[in-house]
Amino acid sequence: MSVASPLDPPMDACLARAARLARVRDRMREMDVDALLLSLGADLPWLTGYEAMPLERLTMLVLPVDDQATLVVPELEASRVDHDPRLFEMRPWAEHEQPTEVVAALVGRRTRLAVSDRCWASHLLELERSIPRAHWRSAREVVGLLRAVKDAHEVAALRAAGTAADAVAAALLGGEIALIGRTEAEVSADISTRLRDEGHERVNFAIVGSGPNSASPHHEPGPRVIGRGEVVVCDFGGSLRLGDGVGYCSDITRTVVTGEPEAEFLELFEVLHFAQAAAVAAAVVGTPCEQVDHAGRELIAAAGYGKSFIHRIGHGIGIEEHEDPYIVAGNPTPLVAGHAFSVEPGIYLNGRFGARIEDVVIATDDGPLACNQADHRLAVVEA
Ligand code: ZN
Ligand code: ZN
Numbered sequence: 063m064s065v066a067s068p069l070d071p072p073m074d075a076c077l078a079r080a081a082r083l084a085r086v087r088d089r090m091r092e093m094d095v096d097a098l099l100l101s102l103g104a105d106l107p108w109l110t111g112y113e114a115m116p117l118e119r120l121t122m123l124v125l126p127v128d129d130q131a132t133l134v135v136p137e138l139e140a141s142r143v144d145h146d147p148r149l150f151e152m153r154p155w156a157e158h159e160q161p162t163e164v165v166a167a168l169v170g171r172r173t174r175l176a177v178s179d180r181c182w183a184s185h186l187l188e189l190e191r192s193i194p195r196a197h198w199r200s201a202r203e204v205v206g207l208l209r210a211v212k213d214a215h216e217v218a219a220l221r222a223a224g225t226a227a228d229a230v231a232a233a234l235l236g237g238e239i240a241l242i243g244r245t246e247a248e249v250s251a252d253i254s255t256r257l258r259d260e261g262h263e264r265v266n267f268a269i270v271g272s273g274p275n276s277a278s279p280h281h282e283p284g285p286r287v288i289g290r291g292e293v294v295v296c297d298f299g300g301s302l303r304l305g306d307g308v309g310y311c312s313d314i315t316r317t318v319v320t321g322e323p324e325a326e327f328l329e330l331f332e333v334l335h336f337a338q339a340a341a342v343a344a345a346v347v348g349t350p351c352e353q354v355d356h357a358g359r360e361l362i363a364a365a366g367y368g369k370s371f372i373h374r375i376g377h378g379i380g381i382e383e384h385e386d387p388y389i390v391a392g393n394p395t396p397l398v399a400g401h402a403f404s405v406e407p408g409i410y411l412n413g414r415f416g417a418r419i420e421d422v423v424i425a426t427d428d429g430p431l432a433c434n435q436a437d438h439r440l441a442v443v444e445a
């Protein structure tokens with residue numbers, strides 16, 4: 063079946079999920095998978111709208127290629143499921159039952175099974191005992207590359223999350239979030255509050271790295287007090303629900319300085335700004351993921367900072383903060399309309415300072431569509 067353009071108006075959530083189920087079944091047939099078993103992770107909410115709690119009690123969607131899907135769910139969780147009988151049946155299990163036996167009964171004589179990457183080992187080991195004839199593979203092989211291609215619902219959700227994160231970035235760039243004399247942890251808490259105020263239901267991270275900490279890409283914001291004339295890298299995001307849908311992630315990085323920076327930093331930032339824009343511009347349909355990484359990386363390397371750019375340029379984003387497609391050397395997957403991913407080059411001079419600029423971008427037939435519009439220029443925040 064054909065995939066709708068990501069810029070089509072969103073359709074009813076149930077129809078969108080039914081279309082995803084049909085794509086998954088097509089893929090299962092192509093890959094000779096008899097049944098898909100989905101527990102924790104993003105595949106389940108993507109297909110059903112229900113996110114399983116990470117409990118020792120098993121929740122699992124049993125999706126046979128040739129039959130109706132059934133959600134096996136602890137009885138005490140069943141009322142939380144927004145059950146749509148057009149998509150799946152419900153099989154609540156009681157405390158005295160063995161849920162992996164319930165799953166085994168639904169699987170029946172099918173043997174070629176694909177299971178969630180995030181399924182707990184304890185559950186998988188029990189399933190292996192309950193279904194001894196099964197051949198197992200990862201559900202990521204079946205669902206991952208389908209889920210990477212966003213439909214109109216998901217594009218709308220990602221754009222809404224991006225707009226909400228942009229509002230926080232604008233407050234940062236505009237000096238509304240005081241930096242000087244405050245700890246990284248305090249600024250991080252402020253950013254988190256603002257992300258929630260802008261509509262995020264969950265904050266995933268709010269990195270604030272100041273001074274030499276700006277050279278550490280995943281710095282944990284701590285007690286360091288931000289001084290005058292320093293570099294501050296802020297990388298933050300959360301998950302935002304649009305309507306009755308599941309949450310989709312935002313992820314943005316902006317770098318600011320608290321006063322006039324030294325000349326070398328200005329030079330580094332110019333290179334980075336140019337490289338980030340070049341990588342976004344390279345993100346057109348048909349371009350291999352690794353080529354987008356290369357488009358930014360070669361400019362950074364040409365300026366002599368190649369060894370200071372120590373991570374891939376980006377990651378897919380959706381229900382999960384990091385998912386397919388990864389924008390990295392060695393990934394030849396060509397971009398298709400609907401691929402959503404970050405573009406986030408960074409340059410880090412250990413012990414001195416660093417900078418990163420990050421936007422979420424969606425590949426469309428009309429070219430790269432940025433979900434983030436917050437200003438990329440270096441902001442001097444003297445507050
Ligand atoms: Zn980020
Ligand atoms: Zn990111």
Ligand code: ZN
Pocket residue numbers: 335339437438439
């Ligand atoms: Zn720019």
